[in-house]
Amino acid sequence: MTAVNPPVASHRRRSAKAHRTRVWSGVIVCILFLLPLVWMLLTSFKQQRDIFSSPPSFIFEPTIAQYVDVLTRGGFAGQMLNTVIVAVGASVLSLIAGAMAGYALSRLRIRGAGVIGALILASRGVPPIALAVPMFLVARSLGITDTHITLIIAYCSFIVPYVMWLMRGFFLALPKELEESAMLDGCSRMGAFFRIILPISLPGLLSTFIFSIILAWEELLFALVLTNRNATTFPVAIAGMAGDTENGANWGALAAAGMITVIPVVILALLVQKWLIRGLAEGATKG
């Protein structure tokens, strides 16, 4: 922003300067926070000899060899597919259950809604490790370890409460007359919910859906415990790759795999950024 020529000179000039400092510091901090990702991007396109160089190479001949390698060798492509299946599956299931419950909490004056609200918050304090042992034992005795559906159901433990709370906020903002008039026309409450309320809450549903996907996308503990080959998701694979890497071994593969996992969620997050920020603020202040 250019400095204006103010009537009361010195004071305003000083504040214009302060404003410029503030803007530029903000930009610099933002760049600093993005640098690690830029570095991962660069590393993922490097050949091994450019990775092992001191000083680090900033200009080099790019190669997509690491990406080809990661996607064709080992099970990474399959693990990405598993992650997509599990994240989408858990989000759909959580969205159905959570949206209905969120509606009940927002609209129906169910007695004990306050208690349920407190329970939702308490559920976020439950350490996942306290759920992992029984989940593993039950899945093992049912013979359903290492399947997508087990992981999908397990992920509902942390996604459903979140969805309930977010959707409750969206529904609270809708006028009550909507479903009341539908119910006067002979619609059942369930019918009014599915035919009137859900369609107009589509933006809220969509952003909550994306929020859930991001939550499920990065989960490691349950994936470690409940899968071992067929249904393994990418965090398990990347934790292994990162754990193995010492002094440059495997960096290219790690960086390329990392980029592949980051790009889809970044696109999703940027698509719904306005809602995402609102959802975050809501989750923080009222959840």
Add this chain to the structure above:
Amino acid sequence: MSVDSLKPNRSRTRRGAVVKDVISRWTFMVPAIVLLVAVLAYPLLYTLQISFSDFDLATFAPSSWAGTGNYEDALGDENFLNSLVVTGIYLVLALPLQIVLGFGIAFLLNAEWRGRGVVRALFLIPMVVAPVVSGGIWKIMLDPLWGVITWFLGLFGVQPIDWFGDAGMAMISIVIIDTWRSVPFVVLIAAAAMLALPKDVFEAASVDGANWWQTLKSISLPMLAPIIAATFIVRWLGAVKMFDVVVATTNGGPGQATNVVNLYIYRQAFQLLEFSTSSAMAIIVLVITMVLTFVFLWGSKKLEDRL
């Protein structure tokens, strides 16, 4: 059925309709309740049961009642107590740092200019990077031999630092990585909260000649206190689950220096198959987390009432 409730003159049908309506209301809760009982309530009760039982590895099920024996084992395990301390150190270092940085950066980002929306959108990006991936990125950058940060610090004459090999530095590395991922979250909440503050108060302060520090201390902080407290609680609930970043970087080492409690319990359960003791440990962590969460909630309520 709801149409019935429009006929108020016939009380019996009306009561029937009310009952029906209450049932129809509760049906909305059914799917969520079924799911949450299956994946939250039941597993928790099962963990509680295992924590008070001996565990039979032949049948893979809890067998005889063991009283408080598992809890005595857990509390007598020095490494477990150490992992609690390690987790505490991490939380004490990370949480205040992240809250202060987050609100500070939010102030910078809220400066009014054309690119504000873009900068704020870019801040979303580190937030959605999976913790294991962020561990990987930073492991590459902090490498003592080929890491770009080692090279950069070398330009200023700093000797290569063994970021993950030294006990103290390993903890600092974990805090840095977690802070990189978590601060953007605080920033976005804080930025939204700050924009919602009434502008006229600040104008009045500026007219009265209040300086930067006075404005911060007497206006911004008191008005932001509730949102700072809420953000702290949300961050606390996330940070207390710390697991992924450690697994991807130090794996608890060197020695036990970064062996956070979740990793320690995970190993007890799934590598050593000590299901009873690990369940007791999980319950202990659950109780500590709940009590502290309650204290924080109570504290933030008190804070809000006082202002």
